[in-house]
Amino acid sequence: MKREKFAEQMDLISNLPDHIIVHIISSLPTEEAVRTSILSSRWKYLWKDITSICLRGCENDPDKFANLVDHLLGNCSSSSFLSFEIYFPDKIGLPRLNALICNALSHKIEKLILNIKTWFSWFPAPPLPNCALVCSTLVVLKLRTCFDIVIPESIVCFPHLKSLELCVILPNQDSVLQQLLCSCPVLENLSLSGYLDFCEVRKFDICVPTVRKLDLFLEYKGRSEISEYDIIINTPNLEHLSITDDSLSRFVVKNLSCLCHAEIMYESPSLEAVETKHINSLLELLKGVTKTLLLRLHFHTVNVLEKALSYTWPEFPNLVMLDMILSDESGWTCFANVLHTAPNLKVLILDLERMNTDPDEREPCVWTPPDSVPTCLLEHIKIIGIRWFGENDDELQAIEYLLKNALVLEHMMIGIPAYWIDEEVAEKLLTFPIASVNCYFQVYRRIHYKNSQNKIT
Amino acid sequence: MASSSSSSLSRVVVKSSDNNLFVVNKKVASQSQLLKQCIDNMEEKGTNDVILIPLSNVTSNILTLVLEYCEKHADFADDDNNNQELKQWDHEFLKKFDYATLNSLTMAADYMVTKSLLNLCCQFIADSIKDLTVQQIRQIFDIKNDFTPQEEADIKNENAWAFR
CATH class of the missing domain: 3.30.710.10 (Potassium Channel Kv1.1; Chain A)
Structure with a gap:
């Protein structure tokens, strides 16, 4: 419909100067950019100046694909590209792949994204071509490949690299990761995803003084004997940390004094498999992030925490916003403990989607009120948001408790999934006594939260 | 001031x-x-x-x-x-x-x-x-096709992969 509106106001794109048209077609998938050559004689050669290349090798014939990349690069007049993104087709042979990457990298490239699907078929993984490691113009590098990374010693490979995303089989040599990270003197964003199954290295040292945002995604599929991994995070300028881990690694987190946003998903394959050492290592991880302003606890993390009720928990003195995802497996058992660890909390978000996704299969949950009312509730909490309220008794009791004890509450928001809404329950909600004088109480059909700091103050 | x-x-x-x-x-x-x-x-x-x-x-x-x-x-x-x-x-x-x-x-x-x-x-x-076809783009932006059929075929041929 939008396009029809465009159609009424014709003859406009042609008013734009060539360099802007080139900019526009650079934002198209490369195939479509090349197709504009047939529009008219003015357009015939414009595509050759494109500054971004994005190719998806859905071609079944890898040779054909390789030829077209060569042809394309041979025809483009730009010697430098802002972005170069390739999804390689399956079964592309290693020599062709190497040649292609080296050809591409003979141009100056700011943002390089390489996707190669063939995950385990080539195991052990081939080394990443060296030319990819000495591309000095790169600012953004994303590798989703099965390459093994081998780095020639003592060179600064990526002097301008600010963002590095690796989705790889983690390197099988000790120190390779460390060496790679040392090669990025100005790195700000680091995202590391890896399968640990075949990984022989037991210890990963992530020590990057410049990094401000770190995303770790560690997956363990249980293909081999369970092993223990040590992840050391030493990043004094880190502001944003997100950890997703189902390998139950041991984390050593140091030096996170600038942290403002932490998100933790610490997953155990089953609740029975949680051992003392896992509990200790989760608590150790939490201890490392106690300076954070925002904390998001995934239900997997909450499930492990439930086993830790008798342990001493670290305190979060700076925490102003907590976003906690509860599940029907662990219910409300550690809710009180978590609130006690955050004496200055102002915003509390409870996400009950996981608890209520399947109302018929829901495990019975029991509301367990805290022994004593947490300080944050009495003195600081101004906003409470409850997402995906499922109208169960335990949830109603929790809300009743919160309204009764949150003395300075200003805003209570309850989100009800659009497809089940019971007027009676809604009425009941609104009759609960509210302790705070200036509280604004709302029930929404749906509710979304942004993890935005601006919302807090 | x-x-x-x-x-x-x-x-x-x-x-x-x-x-x-x-x-x-x-x-x-x-x-x-x-x-x-x-x-x-x-x-x-x-x-x-x-x-x-x-x-x-x-x-x-x-x-x-x-x-x-x-x-x-x-x-x-x-x-x-x-x-x-x-x-x-x-x-x-x-x-x-x-x-x-x-x-x-x-x-x-x-x-x-x-x-x-x-x-x-x-x-x-x-x-x-x-995702628009060449014809649609020409129509929307009122671009006059000044190629002869032969020229058009040549261009298509040169970058055949893009015109599949």
């Missing part, structure tokens, strides 16, 4: 092609590399006067929009670029415009060297022609 001797000027005046004046905060103006360059040059000379920057290519309608964009982005200047709220705002901002306005805005962003706005506009236009 103009003569207040604060070490650096906090406001500049931008003049549109139709002679309307816009008083702009320096932080906002700095979102445009063109304005920033003018300000820097003037400050190097040590002028204490109000800086007046005439923009002969930008009408006041369009300038208002560019400045609205700059103002929003100046607010988020210290935040990281991936801010969801800002992205949402960007999208809503462009959605409102008809194609003629979008075109002028793109040219103004280019002229005023407001790189992020230029990128945004170009991406928006690209998205609107994405």
Whole structure:
């Protein structure tokens, strides 16, 4: 419909100067950019100046694909590209792949994204071509490949690299990761995803003084004997940390004094498999992030925490916003403990989607009120948001408790999934006594939260 | 106020092609590399006067929009670029415009060297022609096909992979 509106106001794109048209077609998938050559004689050669290349090798014939990349690069007049993104087709042979990457990298490239699907078929993984490691113009590098990374010693490979995303089989040599990270003197964003199954290295040292945002995604599929991994995070300028881990690694987190946003998903394959050492290592991880302003606890993390009720928990003195995802497996058992660890909390978000996704299969949950009312509730909490309220008794009791004890509450928001809404329950909600004088109480059909700091103050 | 001797000027005046004046905060103006360059040059000379920057290519309608964009982005200047709220705002901002306005805005962003706005506009236009056939693009933008059938076939042949 939008396009029809465009159609009424014709003859406009042609008013734009060539360099802007080139900019526009650079934002198209490369195939479509090349197709504009047939529009008219003015357009015939414009595509050759494109500054971004994005190719998806859905071609079944890898040779054909390789030829077209060569042809394309041979025809483009730009010697430098802002972005170069390739999804390689399956079964592309290693020599062709190497040649292609080296050809591409003979141009100056700011943002390089390489996707190669063939995950385990080539195991052990081939080394990443060296030319990819000495591309000095790169600012953004994303590798989703099965390459093994081998780095020639003592060179600064990526002097301008600010963002590095690796989705790889983690390197099988000790120190390779460390060496790679040392090669990025100005790195700000680091995202590391890896399968640990075949990984022989037991210890990963992530020590990057410049990094401000770190995303770790560690997956363990249980293909081999369970092993223990040590992840050391030493990043004094880190502001944003997100950890997703189902390998139950041991984390050593140091030096996170600038942290403002932490998100933790610490997953155990089953609740029975949680051992003392896992509990200790989760608590150790939490201890490392106690300076954070925002904390998001995934239900997997909450499930492990439930086993830790008798342990001493670290305190979060700076925490102003907590976003906690509860599940029907662990219910409300550690809710009180978590609130006690955050004496200055102002915003509390409870996400009950996981608890209520399947109302018929829901495990019975029991509301367990805290022994004593947490300080944050009495003195600081101004906003409470409850997402995906499922109208169960335990949830109603929790809300009743919160309204009764949150003395300075200003805003209570309850989100009800659009497809089940019971007027009676809604009425009941609104009759609960509210302790705070200036509280604004709302029930929404749906509710979304942004993890935005601006919302807090 | 103009003569207040604060070490650096906090406001500049931008003049549109139709002679309307816009008083702009320096932080906002700095979102445009063109304005920033003018300000820097003037400050190097040590002028204490109000800086007046005439923009002969930008009408006041369009300038208002560019400045609205700059103002929003100046607010988020210290935040990281991936801010969801800002992205949402960007999208809503462009959605409102008809194609003629979008075109002028793109040219103004280019002229005023407001790189992020230029990128945004170009991406928006690209998205609107994405997945269209050659015929549809010609029709929408009133592009006259001045190729002979033979020439057209040659072009197709040369980059056959793109015309599958």
